[in-house]
Amino acid sequence: MTIAEERIERLASLARDAAAECHDDRARDYVRLARRLAERNRISLPKEFKRFTCDVCDVYLRPGKNARVRLQDGHVVVTCDCGEQARYPYE
Structure with a gap:
């Protein structure tokens, strides 16, 4: 693991x-x-x-506080307070 990866974690x-x-x-x-x-x-x-940060406003997402999490047809939809949506598949 590089120094940059450690710093990012x-x-x-x-x-x-x-x-x-x-x-x-x-x-x-x-x-x-x-x-x-x-x-x-x-x-x-x-x-x-990646999944717990908003790509638009760079906020750290906390479900129930500043993010809404919903399940739809085989994927998870995370909606930030700024309106940005991220979709992730699940099985």
Whole structure:
């Protein structure tokens, strides 16, 4: 595991903890830093991190607080407060 991957995982855990404590601006900063680090080093973000962040407003999603999660015809639909929807398949 490279230093960049370790740093991205650390930023993801910091974003999750900040979002749990209702520090949304701090969580958004951690998400932006992690994305920038991944782009700069040409590595992909962890699957869990991708699914719990909004691609448009960079907020860390907390189901029931700032995100709505619904099941539809074989996929999960996660809707952020900004209106952005993400769809993920499930079996």
